[in-house]
Amino acid sequence: MSATTTISLSTTYDAIVIGSGIGGLVTATQLAAKGAKVLVLERYLIPGGSGGYFEREGYRFDVGASMIFGFGDKGTTNLLTRALDAVNKSIETIADPVQIHYHLPEDLELKVHRDYEEFLQELIALFPHEEKGIRGFYGECWDVFNCLNSMELLSLEEPRYLMRVFFQKPFSCLGLAKYLPVNAGDVARKYIQDPKLLKFIDMECYCWSVVPALKTPMINAGMVFSDRHYGGINYPKGGVGQIALKLAEGLVEAGGEIKYKARVTNILMENGKAVGVKLADNTEYRAEKIISNATRWDTFDKLLPPQYTPKKEQKWRQRYQKSPSFLSLHLGVDAKVLPEGTECHHILLEDWNKMEDESGTIFVSIPTLLDPSLAPEGHHIIHTFTPSWIEGWQNLSPQEYQRKKEVAASKLIHRLEAIFPGLANALDYQEIGTPRTHRRFLGREDGTYGPIPRRKLAGLLGMPFNRTKIPGLYCVGDSTFPGQGLNAVAFSGMSCGHRVAVDLGL
Ligand SMILES: Cc1cc2nc3c(=O)[nH]c(=O)nc-3n(C[C@H](O)[C@H](O)[C@H](O)COP(=O)(O)OP(=O)(O)OC[C@H]3O[C@@H](n4cnc5c(N)ncnc54)[C@H](O)[C@@H]3O)c2cc1C
Numbered sequence: 001m002s003a004t005t006t007i008s009l010s011t012t013y014d015a016i017v018i019g020s021g022i023g024g025l026v027t028a029t030q031l032a033a034k035g036a037k038v039l040v041l042e043r044y045l046i047p048g049g050s051g052g053y054f055e056r057e058g059y060r061f062d063v064g065a066s067m068i069f070g071f072g073d074k075g076t077t078n079l080l081t082r083a084l085d086a087v088n089k090s091i092e093t094i095a096d097p098v099q100i101h102y103h104l105p106e107d108l109e110l111k112v113h114r115d116y117e118e119f120l121q122e123l124i125a126l127f128p129h130e131e132k133g134i135r136g137f138y139g140e141c142w143d144v145f146n147c148l149n150s151m152e153l154l155s156l157e158e159p160r161y162l163m164r165v166f167f168q169k170p171f172s173c174l175g176l177a178k179y180l181p182v183n184a185g186d187v188a189r190k191y192i193q194d195p196k197l198l199k200f201i202d203m204e205c206y207c208w209s210v211v212p213a214l215k216t217p218m219i220n221a222g223m224v225f226s227d228r229h230y231g232g233i234n235y236p237k238g239g240v241g242q243i244a245l246k247l248a249e250g251l252v253e254a255g256g257e258i259k260y261k262a263r264v265t266n267i268l269m270e271n272g273k274a275v276g277v278k279l280a281d282n283t284e285y286r287a288e289k290i291i292s293n294a295t296r297w298d299t300f301d302k303l304l305p306p307q308y309t310p311k312k313e314q315k316w317r318q319r320y321q322k323s324p325s326f327l328s329l330h331l332g333v334d335a336k337v338l339p340e341g342t343e344c345h346h347i348l349l350e351d352w353n354k355m356e357d358e359s360g361t362i363f364v365s366i367p368t369l370l371d372p373s374l375a376p377e378g379h380h381i382i383h384t385f386t387p388s389w390i391e392g393w394q395n396l397s398p399q400e401y402q403r404k405k406e407v408a409a410s411k412l413i414h415r416l417e418a419i420f421p422g423l424a425n426a427l428d429y430q431e432i433g434t435p436r437t438h439r440r441f442l443g444r445e446d447g448t449y450g451p452i453p454r455r456k457l458a459g460l461l462g463m464p465f466n467r468t469k470i471p472g473l474y475c476v477g478d479s480t481f482p483g484q485g486l487n488a489v490a491f492s493g494m495s496c497g498h499r500v501a502v503d504l505g506l
Contacts, residue, residue, distance in 0.1 A: 006282045013039045013287035014504050016277055018264045018303070019443070021049030022486050023477030024293030025247040026083045026493025027500070032256035033086045034497075034506045039285060040251065041277065043263035043443055046241070047248045049293070050442055051486055053241030057429055058376040061330045062240040062383060063442070066365040067099065067208075067345050069224065070487030072231020075149040077223065079490035080243060087250025091242050093234035094370040101343040103419055104203060105352050106196060111343065116229035127197045136191035137201070141184075144222025145230065147175035155495035156481070157465045158502055176219065181458035184221035185214030199352050206355055207347050207363065208485060210323045210387065215453045217460040220482055227487075235344070235370040243486070263443075267292070267303045267473065274473035277303075289472055289500050296464075296479040297322065297445040310469035319462050321454050324358065325435030325447030327388040327408050332429030335378050337422050344369045348419060359386045359408075362415060379428055382420075384412060390435035390446040405432040450478040466496040474500060 015031050017024045020042040032038045046052055050064035070080040071093050084090055099112040110126060113119045120138065124131045150172045154161050166173045188201045198213070205216035208224060236242045248258050262283075267290055268276040276286035292299040296316075300309045346364035354360035368380040375381050388408075396404060409432045413424050420426075438447030453462070463481040466474045476496040478484040 006278070006284055011285070013037050013285065015039075015289045015291060015500055016041065016285055016287040017291045017293060017476075018267075018277060018299075019043075019049065019293030019477070020047035020244065020248065020258060021293045021477055021489065022051045022080075022244060022247070023480075023489035023493045023496070024049075024291070025244055025251065026079075026490045027291055027293070027476045027496040028256055028258075029083060029087045029247050029251050029254065030494060030497025031501055031506075032251050032254035034501045035255075036501065036504060036506055038251070038256040039287070040248075040256065040258040041262040041264055041279065041285070042258065042260050044441065045260050046244070047258065047260075048241055048244030050444075051240055051244055053239050056330075056431065057332065059330075059332045059379075059381055059429060060239050060241070060374045061381060061431075062365070062367060065240055065486050066235070066367050066383060067096075067233055068093075068235060068240065068486055069227050069233065070231065070490055071234035071236070072227070075230065076151060076153055077145070077149045077227055077487070078231050079153065079487050079494060083490050083493065084243070084246055084250065087247065087254050089246040089250040091246055092237040094237060096233040096235055096344050096370060098343045098345070099228045099233050100207065100345045100347055102200075102203065103346060103348045104200065105350060108196070108200060112228065114229060114232050119229070123200075127194055130192055130194050130197050133191035133193070133197070137188050138225060140187055140191075141218075141222045141225040143175065144179050144219060145226030147172040147179075148219070148223060149230070153491055153494060155466065155499040155502075157467055157495070157499050161498070179218045179222065179459065181461045182218040183214055183456065183459055184216045184218050185212065187218055187221075188213055199355075203347065203349065203355060203361075206361065209452070209483070210449060211452050212356065215456055217482070219460050220488070223487075224485075235367060237371055237373075239367065239371070239374055240486075264303060267299075269304070269308060269470075273471040288504060289474065291466075291474045291476055291496060291500065293477045295444050295448065295450070295477070296475060297448070298443065299475060301445070304470075308470060312464075312469055316462070316464060319454060319457055320451040322446055322448035323450055323452040324387040324389045325438045325444075325449060326385040326433070327359070327412070327435075328383065328385040328433035328437070329409050329412055330429075330431040330433070331382040331384070331427060332375060333380050333382055333423065334426040334428060335380050337420055337426035338366065338369075338380055339420075342366065342369060346419060348415065350415070358388055358392075359411075362386045362412065364416065364419075382423075384416060386412060388435055390439065393434045393436050401434075401436075405434060408432070408434075450484040466492065466499050
């Protein structure tokens with residue numbers, strides 16, 4: 001068959017989802033559960049994207065995410081539990097007693113305990129003069145969370161749902177509307193004066209939003225700073241990859257289809273409307289609705305001809321930019337290197353002025369402390385990563401690239417020796433990922449973690465919902481409202497599934 005032969009398949013789907021990240025899978029399962037005929041096309045070998053996994057020499061590594069929100073068993077914000085439940089799936093989880101152990105400059109050492117009061121007591125002991133401010137700030141975060149957690153979370157682009165939820169929960173809706181344009185840093189400054197404590201609040205935000213508190217939307221902060229004590233941080237048994245595997249299984253059982261090694265190269269347009277997709281092998285599929293789980297940059301710059309980039313998209317890019325990617329080390333280590341009582345997640349920073357710099361903040365995750373089955377006996381996994389821009393990894397010869405990776409890895413390990421003495425000598429396995437690796441295996445432009453505001457914006461107001469200006473085309477995932485994180489993209493998937501279902505008349 002010649003490379004240019006197009007294979008048009010006669011089956012028409014209600015919806016095609018490009019990509020099987022958690023955002024794409026939640027959309028697909030929500031739609032399949034409502035009876036839609038859905039096809040998911042995934043360029044990689046397995047589902048999950050940044051929530052996927054890979055196996056090497058007896059270790060099962062999480063690709064990215066490992067601090068999992070949204071797995072609680074109460075309220076309405078436990079969207080991962082709910083998404084799985086929609087296709088009759090569930091996952092056994094292991095409760096993490098501490099969200100993060102911080103190792104910060106000026107000897108600021110503390111743990112965010114699952115128990116809210118225990119966390120507050122530890123923080124207040126470090127900043128006794130700010131007790132009122134600490135309780136005021138985190139208390140206001142609870143106000144946001146309680147509004148979110150009292151209502152069904154669906155598409156904010158669906159007027160009938162908005163009317164219904166407004167009549168059911170008017171005060172929660174008004175509360176959320178009030179916080180939509182607000183950033184966490186502004187709320188923190190109403191209560192807190194101590195500059196060191198404000199830096200800590202910056203880090204509390206930065207470690208998931210990758211921007212300081214003044215640029216972090218209050219809605220997201222309310223969610224994260226409260227849910228960690230409410231539903232808690234819960235690790236899926238068998239690794240984070242289980243979430244995507246179970247969703248994909250549920251999708252198929254609900255009548256949907258998923259194809260791997262199916263890289264979409266074009267979204268097909270007819271009369272200004274998205275009507276199908278074309279794969280790298282020239283197969284074409286058609287559907288009523290096309291949903292892209294690729295980033296906005298990949299969707300609009302690579303899958304569509306330039307004349308279709310909506311003006312609104314250009315405007316959005318003046319306000320948001322791609323965040324850096326990461327340098328990631330996936331380590332297998334001798335268990336003896338971890339001191340007794342080591343927690344699963346750590347943040348390490350030696351100089352406040354470097355928090356946002358490339359290689360400034362170090363993130364650490366040791367999932368085998370919760371689920372030892374992910375590593376050979378007597379060993380642990382340490383996944384550590386630090387922000388890194390793709391520019392520094394381009395235009396290198398294979399030897400230069402390899403050398404640069406090794407130098408960067410050994411610098412990271414050297415810094416980690418401050419919390420895990422003897423780490424360099426305890427290595428059993430090491431794999432180094434760069435922004436190029438993230439770009440290649442996750443299909444994300446420049447390996448980006450997702451969009452971040454270029455400057456201080458009005459909270460979450462500027463984040464786009466699922467519909468696009470192109471009829472028939474929707475976006476889902478971390479470059480849509482409300483942003484990065486597995487529970488956040490599950491929200492995006494729930495609302496996308498809801499909006500598309502209404503548009504399909506389901
Ligand atoms: C190192 C790291 C650590 C993280 N830690 C956490 C954490 O602890 N907790 C947390 O909640 N979140 C964390 N995150 C963030 C979280 O993983 C992401 O926000 C989330 O997984 C993004 O999901 P998504 O559905 O938007 O997209 P993705 O996960 O990017 O999935 C998109 C999918 O689409 C596929 N695709 C793309 N283009 C095409 C195409 N043209 N054709 C076919 N398929 C295509 C990709 O292969 C991929 O499978 C982390 C991320 C990283 C990188």
